[in-house]
Amino acid sequence: MLRNYLSAALGNMGRNGLYAGITILGLAVSFAAAILIGLYVRDEFSFDRFVPDHERVWRLQDDLLLPGQKPRPVTAVQSTAAANLKFDFPEVERTARLSNSRATLKQGDRTTSEPVAWADPDFFKVMPFPVLAGDPVAALAAPDGLVLTREMARKYFGQDAPIGRTILVDSGLDGRVGLSSDDLRVVSGFHPMRVMAVLAEPPSSSHLTDKIFAAALAPFSPTSLEDRHPSPMNEDLMAYVKLKPGASPAHWDDRLKAFAERHYRGPGNGQVMNRYWMAALDDLHFTRAEGDAVGDRRVDLAIAAVGALIVAIAAINFVTLMTARATRRAVEVGVRKAVGATRRDLVAQFMGEALIYVVVSMVIAVVAAELLLPMINAFLQRNLRFDYLADPMLAGALAGAALVTTLLAGLYPALVLSAFRPVAALKGGAGQSTGSGALRQGLVVAQFAILIGLIAMTGTIYRQTRFVLNDALKLDTDQVVRMFAPCGSSFDLEARRLGGVKGVACASSKALMQFDTGATEVIMPDRSQRIIYVAQLGLGFFELHGLKPVAGRFFSRAHGEDMVLDRSNPPPDVQPSIVLNETGARFLGFSNPQAAVGKVVPWGRWSPGVSDDRPPPDRPSRIVGVVPDFTLGSARTAIRPTLFYVDPGLSKFLVLKLDRQRIPETMDALRQLWRRTGHERPANIVFESQSIQALYQDVITQGVALAVCSGLAILIACLGLFALAAFVTERRTKEIGVRKAMGASSLDVARLLLWQFTRPVLWANLAAWPAAFLAMDYWLHGFAYRVGQPAWLFMAATAVAALIAWITVSFQSWMAARARPATALRYE
DSSP: OHHHHHHHHHHHHHHTHHHHHHHHHHHHHHHHHHHHHHHHHHHHTTTTTTSTTGGGEEEEEEEEOOTTSOOEEESOBOTTHHHHHHHHOTTEEEEEEEEEEEEEEEETTEEEEEEEEEEOTTHHHHSOOOEEEEOHHHHHHSTTEEEEEHHHHHHHHSSSOOTTOEEEEEOOGGGSTTOOHHHHHHHSSOEEEEEEEEEOOOOSSOSOOOSEEEETTSTTSHHHHHHHSOOTTOOOBEEEEEEOTTOOOTTOHHHHHHHHHHHOBOTTTOOBOEEEEEEEGGGGGGOOOTTOOOOOHHHHHHHHHHHHHHHHHHHHHHHHHHHHTGGGGHHHHHHHHHTTOOHHHHHHHHHHHHHHHHHHHHHHHHHHHHHHHHHHHHHHTOOOOOOTTTOHHHHHHHHHHHHHHHHHHHHHHHHHHHTOOHHHHHTTOOOOOHHHHHHHHHHHHHHHHHHHHHHHHHHHHHHHHHIIIIITTOSOOTTEEEEEOOTTSHHHHHHTTOTTEEEEEEEOHHHHOGGGOEEEEEEOTTSOEEEEEEEEEOTTHHHHTTOOOSEEOOOOTTOGGGOTTOSSSOOTTOOOOEEEEHHHHHHTTOSSHHHHTTOEEEEOOOOTTTOSOOOOSOEEEEEEEEEOOOOSSOTTSOOOOEEEEEOGGGOOEEEEEEOGGGHHHHHHHHHHHHHHTTOOSOOOEEEHHHHHHHHTHHHHHHHHHHHHHHHHHHHHHHHHHHHHHHHHHHHTHHHHHHHHHTTOOHHHHHHHHHHHHHHHHHHHHHHHHHHHHHHHHHHHTTOSSOOOOOHHHHHHHHHHHHHHHHHHHHHHHHHHHHSOHHHHHTOO
16 A cells, blocks of 8 residues: 555656656755754754853843933943852852953964953853863962863964963053053063863854953953952953852842942942843843844744745645646546545545655755755854754754644645545546635735745845944944054054055044943033043044034144143143034033034043042033034944043044055055064954944844845745646636637736736735834834835835746746637647
8 A cells, every 4th residue: 555655656746747846846945944044043042051050150230320321231240249249149159250351372483362251260160161171170270370272272282282381471451541550560561371271162152252261360360450449330340150059030139239239339429320130141142232242032033933934935835736736636536536545545645745745855955954054154153063863852853844844735735635526536527626726825825925024024134234334323434444552652653654544543442332431420500410421532533434513623633622631641620622422412401513512511531440539520621513423333222422522641542544445555564563663462453344244243144044035935936836827827728718719819818817926916915014014123123223114115025026926927828828729729
C-alpha cells in the first residue's frame, strides 16, 4: 500500500512538473528564510544565558531625574553604589563594578588602542566566563592583573596561553578634566600589567563585547580614580549584582527609592536625582539606555512573525494549486474509490504527497541555510550556529515545522480531493465545490494582504532610517572627523595648516555626544531655578557643521565677551557669552528665539569632577544667539535644552572638515602629524557619519532584514500567481474561445483575466493597511523624532502589489487572449 501511494505521488509530481517545481521552490525558499530568521530571533532571546546562574544576576540601572526634564536612562551609577547596595540589601550575595576606557597597549614594537574593561575582583564570580588558562578571579584580585580572550592573546603574543607575559598599559585618563597633580602623576604614562588568565571567546549573544579585562584595583584605572573622588553626581561605573538563591528584586521599588534618598542626595543635602531599578542579566540586551544600540523585543517578535508569514505565503500557494487542480485528479479519485479505496485511504495518500513536497523542500532549505549562514553572520556580526545534528531542540523544531506545514497546507486539499463521488468523477463532472473556490480566493486575498503589508512596512523603515541618518541630525557631517586632541595643542595648530583640512573646531565630549551632557542651574527673573544641559566648545563648531543662527549670532573672536575663558586660569567671577538651542530657549520661557537674544541670565559654571561645592548660579551671561536644534546622538532621545559656551580648556576633541578630493592623503598626514607632535598613543580618528550610523545599526539591520523578507515574499507570491494563472487560463480556455467567437477582442479577454487577479489586491487593502499602520506606529514611537505614514505610501504599496500581479499573469493572459477560437473550442 505504501509503495502504491509513493508511486502515485511521484507519478503525479512528474506529470505536473511545473506546478510541483513551483510548489517545492516556494516552500524551500520560505523554509530557508524561516530557518535563518528563527536562528536570529533565537539568538536575540538567548543573550547572556550562557552565564551560569544567570537568573540570579542583575544590573543596577538609573533613571536620572532633573527638574522639568524627562527621566534620562543611564547604565552607569555612582562608584559607591555597589558597596552600599550590598550593605543595605541582605539578599545581595556579591557585587562587582565595571568601567570602560580606551587604553593604549604596548607590547614589543606594537602600540595599539583598545577598549579595556576595568573589573572588580569579584566580577568573574558574579559573571563566570569560560576559562582556557589561568585564574581570572586571581587576576582581578592583583593590582596588575590582566585577563585576555583567546583572540587578544593570539594578537599580542601569538599563543593561546601567554600566562605571565607583560603588556604596558596607558589608561588614557590624563586627558580628563579637573584632575589634580597627584592624580595626573598616578594615571599618566604606561604601566606594566601581567596576563594571568585567558578566556574562551564569549558567544556573540553577550551584552559585553570586551576582549580585555584589567584589574580595577590598579591605581591608574578609572575605578580607582572614582574611588579616590566619590561623588553622588558622577555616574561612571556599571554595577552588577548577584542575588542569593531564591531572592528576587521584584518588589524593591520603595526600598531603592529609600536607598537613593539615604545615599545620593544632591550637593548640600539637596534633592534626589536618581531613580534606581534592577535589570535582569538576560534582559540587558533589550534594556535601552543613552548611547546604546541594543535589541528591541517588539521588533524581534515582528521579524519572527514575518518569517511565519513567508511560510504562510508558500503554504497558501500549495493549497491554492492543489485545490485548483482538483478537477484534474477527479478521474484518479473515482477509479480508486471504484476499486475499494476508502476516503481515509485517499486522505492518507494525499497527505503523504504533501509530506513529500514538504520534506524535499525542507532538505533543500537546510542546505541553502547552511550555505547562506556565513554571509548572514558577516552582515549581523554574530556567530549564529546551525548545529541541528547536535542540537535536539533545533532538530525537533525543523521536524515540527515540517509536520505542521504538512498538516496546515495538505489537510484541506486532501479532504477536497478525497470527497469526489466516484460516479460523478468518472463521468467528468466532479468539478470543484463553491467552498473550495471561495477558500482559494480568500487565500489569494490573504497572500496579497501580507505582501502589501510587508511592502508598506519596508517603505516606512527605509524612510525612518534615511531620516535619522540625515534629516534628524540637522547638521552636515559629510567628511567630518573627530579625534581626541586638546584645543590649542601643537597638533591643533599644525592640523589647521594642512592643505586637505578645510576647517577645524574644538569641542567637548558634551557637545559631541548627547548622552554625555552635563547640567547646570539657571536663575529665572522670578528667582526660580531651572536645570539646563550645558556643553563647552570652541569657535567655529557650529559653522563647520553648516549651521546658521535662528536668531542673533554665533561665537566670534571679535567679541571679547565670548572669549573670556580663552586662557589657562580665568577669573572665577567672569562668565562668557552663551548660545541656546531652540529647545533651550523655549525651556527658559522665551516666546520665540529672537526674544532670547540680548537677555541676561545668571547661571552656575564649575569644573565637573573636581568638587560638588558648586558656586551659586548668580553670575550673569548674555544670550547672544540661538542655534537650531541638532544632535550627534540618537533620534530615539529628544533633543535637550542646552546652553553652549566657549571654553577651550574643557574642549578635548578636535573636529575637522576634510576636503572630499584629498581624504586618503589628508588622513595619512594627520597620523604622521600626530606622531611628529610627540604622541605615543595611536591617533583615533573617527568619521562622524560612521559614529552616527553605529547608533542606528539595529535600525539598519531591521530595514535590510525586512526588505529581504519582503523580496522573498514577493518571489514566492509571484511563483504561486504564475502557476495559478497558468491553471486558471487553462481552465477557462473554452470560455475564452466562446467569448472571442462572440466578438470579444484579445484586449477584452486579457482585461478580463487581469481583473480576476486585481480584485484580490483591492480586497487585501482592507486588512493590510490598518495592520501595517498600527505595527509601524508602534515601532515609530520608539523614536523621539520620526517620519509620518502618509497615505501615498500605502497606495504605492498597493500599486506595487498590483503591478507584481499584472506582470506575473500578463504573459499567460495575453497568450490565451490571442489563441484562435477554433482551437479553444476544440479544447477537452
